[in-house]
Amino acid sequence: MSWINYFRTWARKYDEETSSYGYDPNRLIKPFLHLIGKRKQGLDVGCGTGLSLKVIETFCEKIVGIEPVEKMAKQAESKGFQVLRMKGEDLGQIKTKFDFISFFASIDYLDSSVAIKGLKNIITEDVVVFITIEPENKSSVVLKFLKNGFLVKKSITKRAYEGQNYVCVLFEKVKGYKEKKSSKDL
Numbered sequence: 761m762s763w764i765n766y767f768r769t770w771a772r773k774y775d776e777e778t779s780s781y782g783y784d785p786n787r788l789i790k791p792f793l794h795l796i797g798k799r800k801q802g803l804d805v806g807c808g809t810g811l812s813l814k815v816i817e818t819f820c821e822k823i824v825g826i827e828p829v830e831k832m833a834k835q836a837e838s839k840g841f842q843v844l845r846m847k848g849e850d851l852g853q854i855k856t857k858f859d860f861i862s863f864f865a866s867i868d869y870l871d872s873s874v875a876i877k878g879l880k881n882i883i884t885e886d887v888v889v890f891i892t893i894e895p896e897n898k899s900s901v902v903l904k905f906l907k908n909g910f911l912v913k914k915s916i917t918k919r920a921y922e923g924q925n926y927v928c929v930l931f932e933k934v935k936g937y938k939e940k941k942s943s944k945d946l
């Protein structure tokens with residue numbers, strides 16, 4: 761089963777089940793809030809039913825979510841959030857610039873190389889990107905961010921719920937980073 765189909769089947773019970781095992785996105789981002797500060801325009805990739813949007817609305821003036829699973833997106837909309845029906849892999853097509861981007865429990869389920877490459881089209885110079893990721897996927901994903909002009913500002917491992925730790929990482933952009941041209945572009 762693809763991840764998208766997996767989340768389609770889970771959508772209806774997602775809020776009930778995640779709350780029963782104590783998943784709390786607020787707890788994961790709390791140690792980073794002093795570094796994030798107040799933000800103008802936030803994007804939450806794989807926003808699901810809006811649990812993570814609820815957290816980022818506390819420090820972003822405007823927010824939007826991306827979610828490919830209709831039953832998830834509808835629930836986030838019913839909580840008052842704006843949601844684009846889109847995969848994270850297509851985020852580079854969005855026409856807005858964001859100074860905060862999050863992947864709460866979502867980067868493990870998408871093609872992170874494609875999503876991270878797309879980021880360069882939609883970020884401001886002072887952007888920060890927050891991810892939560894399963895420990896076994898951390899090294900490869902962090903390396904992709906580093907290769908695409910980001911630096912790790914802070915990284916910690918937190919217990920997300922019984923039996924699951926997440927590595928939580930905040931990235932910032934390398935100042936003045938210029939995209940290297942590949943031989944194909946020359």
Ligand SMILES: C[S@@+](CC[C@H](N)C(=O)[O-])C[C@H]1O[C@@H](n2cnc3c(N)ncnc32)[C@H](O)[C@@H]1O
Pocket residue numbers: 763764767768785805806807808809810811812826827828829832846847848849863864865866869870871
């Ligand atoms: C574990 S849930 C996390 C939802 C929400 N961020 C939260 O913290 O509650 C993962 C979400 O990623 C979404 N997802 C799966 N594949 C995706 C993709 N290719 N692009 C964007 N989101 C995706 C799923 O539909 C699901 O809503």
